[in-house]
Amino acid sequence: MVAVSKYYPAEAIERAYKAGQRVFAESRPQDFAAKVEILPKDIEWHFIGHLQTNKLKLVLPYASLVQSVDTRHLLDEIEKWGKANDHITDILLEIHIGAEQTKQGFAEEEALEILFNADKFPHVRFRGLMAMATNTDDESVIDADFARIDTFMAYVKDLFPELEAFDQLSIGMSGDYKIALRHGATMVRIGTAIFAE
Ligand SMILES: *Cc1c(COP(=O)(O)O)cnc(C)c1O
Numbered sequence: 001m002v003a004v005s006k007y008y009p010a011e012a013i014e015r016a017y018k019a020g021q022r023v024f025a026e027s028r029p030q031d032f033a034a035k036v037e038i039l040p041k042d043i044e045w046h047f048i049g050h051l052q053t054n055k056l057k058l059v060l061p062y063a064s065l066v067q068s069v070d071t072r073h074l075l076d077e078i079e080k081w082g083k084a085n086d087h088i089t090d091i092l093l094e095i096h097i098g099a100e101q102t103k104q105g106f107a108e109e110e111a112l113e114i115l116f117n118a119d120k121f122p123h124v125r126f127r128g129l130m131a132m133a134t135n136t137d138d139e140s141v142i143d144a145d146f147a148r149i150d151t152f153m154a155y156v157k158d159l160f161p162e163l164e165a166f167d168q169l170s171i172g173m174s175g176d177y178k179i180a181l182r183h184g185a186t187m188v189r190i191g192t193a194i195f196a197e
Helices: 011-018 029-038 053-059 071-086 108-116 139-159 177-180
Strands: 002-003 023-026 045-048 065-069 087-097 123-134 168-171
Touching: 011 029, 023 029, 029 045, 029 053, 029 168, 053 071, 065 071, 065 123, 071 087, 071 108, 071 123, 087 108, 123 139, 139 168, 139 177
Parallel strands: 002 023, 023 045, 045 065, 065 087, 087 123, 123 168
Antiparallel strands: none
């Protein structure tokens, strides 16, 4: 379980930490860097937000996983930063599965194109996929979204057995994690259900 602490102050994170939670995620580079600085060093920090390429240095040195890689440009810049700083970054490719046109993420064929060229990114470790379901109360729509990414995950693992670390499927949030768990989620990203509205 990844505790999404993006809207909450450090004190809220400390309470969850004292209850035993060790994996937290932030979505703004500045907040991410500030919280990393002041909170316990054994926290595993994930980044789940929009990452502008001029903010990489706030995030990449401290993130154990960047879940929200959603453009080829960002991936290229992470590789460049890693080469310059001798650093390998663990990432998930964000896949667009929801119905909303505005939602970010790669189409499945774009993700495949990247993975066929994975050896061009020696400073990136491809750990798996992240996705958000359509924002709806209709559970059958959410179920279909997650079924589709689950199938795609299996397809990718079959197609690229050489990507040994590619084993994470990050799907499910406060409202739909139970559905995600029926579709192969290895990580759920929970914000409001932990920290309240
Ligand atoms: C905010 C956010 C979450 C958490 O959402 P909740 O509904 O509060 O659980 C999960 N994933 C991403 C990418 C987010 O931005």
